[in-house]
Amino acid sequence: MRQKIKYIHKGEIVTLENIDPTMTVLNYLRYNQALTGTKEGCAEGDCGACTVVLGELVEGKLRYQAVNACIQFLPTLDGKELITVEDLKAKDGTLHPVQQAMVEANGTQCGFCTPGFVMSLFAEMHSNPKVDRLHINDVLAGNLCRCTGYGTIVEAAITVAQSNAKDKFHATEANTIALLAALEKEAGLQLTWQDRTYFAPKTTDELVEILARYPQATLLAGATDVGLWVTKQHRDLATVIYLGQIRELKTINTQQGGLKIGAGVTYSDAWAPLAELYPDFGELIRRIASTQIRNSGTIGGNIANGSPIGDTPPALIALGAQLHLRSKDGRRDIPLENFFIDYGKQDLNPGEFVAAVTLPLPETGSKFATYKISKRFDQDISAVCAAFNLTLKGDVVDDIRICYGGMAATPKRARKTEEAIIGQVWDETTISNAVASMTEDYHPLTDMRASEQYRMLAAQNLLRKFYIETVTPDIATRLVGEGGLAYA
């Protein structure tokens, strides 16, 4: 395997070796390269002051995405183009259109968050910029500003979206594509620095082999969780295997009546296909974290880390998703709900990894909904997350699958509640009985996100809300998202 990191910066290939593989991109920029425009605000991917943009080839086309440099490990730059805030201004001092728009709109006050906003808007300018405010809110959800109140920054975003401006990155696109295409052909990466080793295999077969040799290795996908092990817990990760270069894990396709999502597929890439099948799942993805985190984090990682407050497992379990596991010993498919055994304990053997998850296509007559409750609507971790999948025969419940996050040590189905509903008429009496049963299913905790009492009451009320939405769809029940009353 290859020993040197190769990435593109300012139109040229940069080669790095003998460097700590768990150094973050942010620390590398600030303290190794003296590029201090990119700031540290939180070191956990929540504030966006560290936002940089990565360029990648997707089906031969150049794609720019914003990510949080503070939690990305340096070698994950390999094979990509890096753009930081210092790269935008023209040589003659002319500001980039995004920078100019921020100045004109008075979008800066203390200025510490500003480079991050600039980079988010830069990525947006190179994507599919829209004037729509809801869209802009989503684009900027991962950039916190404590001074402005955001109005002036939104104004700048609108200016950029309306301008159709071109910049030097458009002008040099062909060169960038050629460089990226050349890097694509490189072999997988293996870095050793002191007692740390980092692998970035390019195929699942390579991954299987490496993982068999290093069954205790840390598997790294989007680094939106693992990154914090280093930046927050200051853990020493001896062996890291990065999945982000394995094309096979990044596929998403419809097959045998299901949507199969590779473990390396990011939230951003899964968003549209999921939203198409299940609009509420799309809304859930919109509410998960921020653009930067969705560009990095993966559905596979959300499952594999086994968190009781991961947002996608309740929805996937309610839909009856199948999990595909792989190791040197072969392949294993299990229902996703069986994967979560207890807090911190998953049904995953040494040397085995999550390869993909398949969720069934919607059935006619079935109704799916999912809800997320958190203190803030965007970029927050759920206090309670709920998913319901109902099949009616006439007015009698043929089947219902209910799963909650935040209510137990794992994402967990509400079996007693389901039992109280299945076979009954879908009416208020049934719901009242079911709600009462829920106290047998869950004994939630009190923590900084919510009290035990609130979690139970909110969980019960979400079932009520689901019922209300199925029987009286014309009554307004949603605050945010498409059709939400907050924007009506």
Added chain:
Amino acid sequence: MRNPPLSRNIIRGAVHAPRHHDSAAKQVTGEALYIDDIPEPKDLLHLYIAQSEKAHARILKLDVSAVRQAPGVVAVMTAEDVPGVNDASPIAGDDPVFAEDIVEYAGQSLFAVAAETIDQARAAAKLAVIDYEELPAIVTVEQAMAEKSFVLPTREIRRGDATAAIKAAKHRLTQRFDIGGQDHFYLEGHVALTLPGEDEDIFVYSSTQHPTEVQHNVAKFLDLPDHAVTVEVRRMGGGFGGKETQGAWFAAIAGLTTKLTGRPAKLRLDRDDDMIMTGKRHDFVVTVEMGFDDKGRVSGAEFIFASRCGRSVDLSGSINDRAMFHADNCYYFENVTIISHRCKTHTVSNTAFRGFGGPQGMLAPERMMDAIACYLGKDPIDVRKINLYGKKTRNVTPYQMTVEDNVAPEIIAELEKSSDYAARRRAIRTFNETSPYLKKGIALTPVKFGISFTATHLNQAGALLHVYTDGSVMINHGGTEMGQGLYIKVAQVVAEVLQIDIERVKITATRTDKVPNTSATAASSGADINGKAAEAAALEIKERLSRFAAEYYGAKLSDVTFLPNRIRVGNQVISFRDLVQMAYMSRISLSATGYYRTPKIHYDAETFSGRPFYYFAYGAAVSEVVIDTLTGENKVVAVDILHDTGKSLNPAVDLGQIEGGYIQGMGWLTTEELYYDDKGILKTHAPSTYKIPACSDRPAKFNMKIFERGENVEETIFRSKAVGEPPLMLAISAFNAIADAISSIADYRLYPELDAPATPEKVLMAIQKISETARSNKLTEAAQ
């Protein structure tokens, strides 16, 4: 453009004209340097502070020998290594930089490690052997009140006999509620960088709103004269009060490292350490009782405030005083008692935060206005109007200051109309009748905020102005730039006075060796006092140049006029640059200091009477919200703001302060929740768990306007008004609108018991409670 063409008709950067932030172009390119961005000096040492894990404990053993032996470690510093006074407090001398035998909050600094890298310093700190004897911790206000644990004595303001007036009133109401604290969440955490100089001098870069206090504390800590310590700050990545006092600890530790090792040292707190180690807005428990007549006019009011001050005094005295000074807000309370308990708890020492106690104090009367209106079945705006301060009568505050500049009635009337308040309120009530689960609410609340430091001596400022022989000007003053646009405003003042384009005015970093003995940039006073000091310096230069020109051309002084970038003397016109050059050749001093002290203010802290404020800033806001009664989730959907900035020095900057203040206040009252466990450990110490407003939390409809008729009746700098803090309290309207929405569940007959912040949980619990009360009331009615 370094030297753009000079303007002829009107200067660029005149006062009252909108102007971008002076650093905007550098901020968008990443070129604006914050302290951690300054190129790291050779031999730089990195510092990490080991913190107490206990809220209250006796330290039985603190063994750092293994820390000293760890790789990369150059120095380990404990209380024993302090050459001077182990304290970095603003006033009371009760903030040990390193704990001695007792720790009084989880996060308190025990010792510091200086190493070649931050990772080494952090890893080494873990090797200390610490034995604690845990002592009972007082965490909450309730516990402190029960234990009579206070950092300062309880204070009272009394006018008339509130108890008797309440008793005699036709109606009486009591409200008791909690108001949560707030973390500043400036994007840039605390940071200090120190460099060694000759004669044991220390140069300090500190992210501070109060360079002078950092200077004094570092000197005291190191047993050096003040003149040996120079502090510089060019800009902060936000301050909001959080960098008024507590940055001194970190500067002191970095300074000690430099003194002991002779090497430069940097101490930068990461987000978690910053949130755990440094103070926040005080949380309050409030009880208010009012007596009133059928119209809602209040005859007696009694307020009892109890605040969580934390382990030390810090600025809690003045902060709680300001809460008391704002318990009236815009309303005349004839008979009034205001009691303020300052609780000592084993939590981080709470500190200044935009509004400085004012917001907590003001929430009390604003909530009462709504509660009274609900009780009487009236529109809250009518109850507010009937209680407003009068212009000629009913115009004396509980602290005996006459309100001479009351524009609250005009602002409320104008906003009521422009926001279409009445029609929207009706529409909301109609909507709520037909929407069973989502409910809307609306509220209009005014703000009257006292401007000046209540500690009278702080109301002074200095400036230093140099004119160079090419006619370019350098201005320096005691105020610090934290994003609020102070530097550009002061530069505009200088440009205006000298009638030169603003590009000719160099804005320079705040330094204790240029302007000494400065006050904190706080209390919204930055532009007021530093603008006046800079004006004084510029007027001095203008005077000298005028006299020189008159003499030179044999004209009268009254014949000298400053035109844009040039001076007319009789029939002669000469460029500013040439005049400066000629003045220099004629040996005229081209450097001046300016000084200002706020007139008229006086105040007796013992009797709580006098004129603590030079003037008041006013504003009002209408907020509209939607709540989900099944989950308690809520969202502010529309806001209309009318705010009084006097004659704004820079409307672009002021609008930024107004919007930013509202959103920050909205965060305080809705999503931002500080959660301490029962051991006193703060569990919300990063943005993953502590939720300041994000982009989508900004109301979709956001209309704001500066009050056009606004002009300061006092002779402030170009008749402007302070704008830093007042708009934060406009967000009380958002909280009250949520309460209004909850009230709809009980057909507006009951006022909800809602605590701040109005998280989904607090709202749902308030909904549960009001629903139960409404149900039981109905049952009682039915039974009768």
